[in-house]
Amino acid sequence: MGRLCFNAVTNYKPLPPITEKQLRDTFQKYDRDGDGRLSKAELENAFKSLGSHMPNWRARRALHHADANGDKNISLEELDEVVKYAAKHGYVLG
Ligand SMILES: [Ca+2]
Ligand SMILES: [Ca+2]
Secondary structure, three states: OOOOOOHHHHOOOOOOOOOHHHHHHHHHHOOOOOOOEEOHHHHHHHHHHOOOOOHHHHHHHHHHHHOOOOOOOEEHHHHHHHHHHHHHOOOOOO
8 A cells, every 4th residue: 555645735724814914914904105095006006016907807806896985095994895896806815
């Protein structure tokens, strides 16, 4: 009977699922001008860092989805919706 090598399996550690808090922190980090809101460009950079292949499109969708008052910026209150949106689409820290 041959010996099976399980090293490849046992050494494999799946990344822990990213928490919504971590996602939120990541988005907040991308508030580059520190005005407490995420503009579309800032959102785009955040999605890029999360590994989005189409950060521009994703930022537009997220804005459309979460910008409750329509000022084209994501406030801290609205950020919860963006976080949920990103989590739902499987975004992880890159
Ligand atoms: Ca900002
Ligand atoms: Ca807004």
